[in-house]
Amino acid sequence: MTKEEVWKTLELVKDPEIHSVSIVDLGMVERVDVHDGAVSISLLPTFLGCPALDIIRAKVEEAVKQAGASAVTVEFLRHPPWTSDRISEAGRERLKQFGIAPPPRQMSPGAWQVECPYCGAERTVMENLFGPTACRSIFYCKQCKNPFEAMKPVLVSR
Amino acid sequence: MERRDSAMSKTQVHFHPDGQEALVELLFQLADDDFLLAYRGSEWLGLAPHIEEDIAFSSISQDTMGHAAMYYQLLEDLGCGSADELAHARPAAARRNAVLLERVNGPGHYLREPRYDWAFTVVRQYFYTQAKRIRLESLTKRVYTPLAEVAAKIQVELHYHLLHWHTWFVQLTNAPGEARTRMTKAIQDVAADFAGVLTLGAKGADMVRWGLIDDEKVLTERTIAALAPAFAEVGLDWPMPFGMKHGNGRNGEHTPDLDEALATLSEVYRAVPHAVW
Numbered sequence: 001m002t003k004e005e006v007w008k009t010l011e012l013v014k015d016p017e018i019h020s021v022s023i024v025d026l027g028m029v030e031r032v033d034v035h036d037g038a039v040s041i042s043l044l045p046t047f048l049g050c051p052a053l054d055i056i057r058a059k060v061e062e063a064v065k066q067a068g069a070s071a072v073t074v075e076f077l078r079h080p081p082w083t084s085d086r087i088s089e090a091g092r093e094r095l096k097q098f099g100i101a102p103p104p105r106q107m108s109p110g111a112w113q114v115e116c117p118y119c120g121a122e123r124t125v126m127e128n129l130f131g132p133t134a135c136r137s138i139f140y141c142k143q144c145k146n147p148f149e150a151m152k153p154v155l156v157s158r
Numbered sequence: 159m160e161r162r163d164s165a166m167s168k169t170q171v172h173f174h175p176d177g178q179e180a181l182v183e184l185l186f187q188l189a190d191d192d193f194l195l196a197y198r199g200s201e202w203l204g205l206a207p208h209i210e211e212d213i214a215f216s217s218i219s220q221d222t223m224g225h226a227a228m229y230y231q232l233l234e235d236l237g238c239g240s241a242d243e244l245a246h247a248r249p250a251a252a253r254r255n256a257v258l259l260e261r262v263n264g265p266g267h268y269l270r271e272p273r274y275d276w277a278f279t280v281v282r283q284y285f286y287t288q289a290k291r292i293r294l295e296s297l298t299k300r301v302y303t304p305l306a307e308v309a310a311k312i313q314v315e316l317h318y319h320l321l322h323w324h325t326w327f328v329q330l331t332n333a334p335g336e337a338r339t340r341m342t343k344a345i346q347d348v349a350a351d352f353a354g355v356l357t358l359g360a361k362g363a364d365m366v367r368w369g370l371i372d373d374e375k376v377l378t379e380r381t382i383a384a385l386a387p388a389f390a391e392v393g394l395d396w397p398m399p400f401g402m403k404h405g406n407g408r409n410g411e412h413t414p415d416l417d418e419a420l421a422t423l424s425e426v427y428r429a430v431p432h433a434v435w
Contacts, residue, residue: 127210134221
């Protein structure tokens with residue numbers, strides 16, 4: 001396998017909880033190396049308490065083996081920290097398709113403003129800082145009257 | 159015993175042999191603090207004041223448990239035993255968490271008539287999260303790279319924990335009637351043991367000497383400076399001095415609350431040693 005083929009394969013590995021978005025879209029893939037058919041992949045965990053990390057590892061191993069790698073090793077790095085600005089433009093669009101607003105590009109103290117992923121309105125309010133997972137929050141759109149989730153901005157200060 | 163590898167990658171690590179004891183001690187304090195408070199948080203599942211809080215608090219507790227797992231992993235990397243074993247199998251006397259964090263959520267039992275104290279929980283979480291933030295800030299600038307990297311990662315997540323508990327702290331304390339009375343009492347209860355969170359214990363001076371963390375006096379000053387604006391916001395007097403009413407957990411002093419917590423949280427681990435986590 002070539003590096004390019006591995007990256008293409010990883011684009012098919014979706015987040016276990018957000019089926020429209022791949023781990024490449026999310027910016028979780030830090031490095032791919034190929035030596036004599038053996039593939040090693042370095043991933044960045046989004047949130048440390050995320051229970052999906054082991055599932056993602058298993059899915060990556062399976063997908064890359066099926067694509068023809070003789071051996072696959074997957075490791076999670078603790079550095080650099082994953083930040084929400086690693087999510088690609090395509091990833092941001094695919095999050096919206098799933099009904100999740102992409103994270104704001106800047107972190108403001110206190111409340112942050114997000115657009116409704118359904119109607120694009122800016123008249124939204126945060127209902128709960130913590131959604132069904134640590135990386136998401138729950139919002140309500142005053143325009144189309146739909147509740148929706150938003151990815152939290154996670155950025156390194158300074 | 160066969161155990162699955164943890165999610166995070168393993169790295170061989172080295173620190174100056176003479177400084178290793180202080181490093182290990184510090185890591186046990188960090189790990190046990192997060193582990194016990196995450197456990198107490200998990201006991202609130204299904205019992206929080208409303209469903210949104212149930213979701214938020216369980217996310218925060220799960221995340222905090224993830225932080226503890228990272229510290230136990232660093233200890234495993236240093237050859238201190240497996241992370242699972244360090245979390246589940248160490249007796250109370252070997253634990254280094256602050257006593258404040260092991261204390262029960264309130265009277266009753268989570269399965270039988272829980273009469274948990276939400277005010278105490280909010281104050282404990284808010285105070286602890288501020289102290290944790292200050293400690294992490296110090297750790298990110300220090301000499302032991304694996305710990306500095308983990309601290310930087312935890313720091314970005316902690317921002318949201320802090321926002322959450324600050325909101326509760328201010329809203330409940332500024333609410334009229336019973337809420338303010340109960341929050342005022344909870345602040346006194348937490349302050350009575352909060353010095354136990356701020357201290358680095360008997361080996362604190364060694365930790366500073368090896369460049370692992372700032373002096374506890376400096377950390378304490380910074381934590382007080384971080385907490386003070388919230389007291390101004392709610393118009394309450396500063397609850398000084400902080401005490402260690404129920405003992406110094408950093409030196410292995412603990413309450414029966416910890417024995418009960420360890421017996422419960424390690425029940426499956428002890429019953430089925432080959433369980434996959």
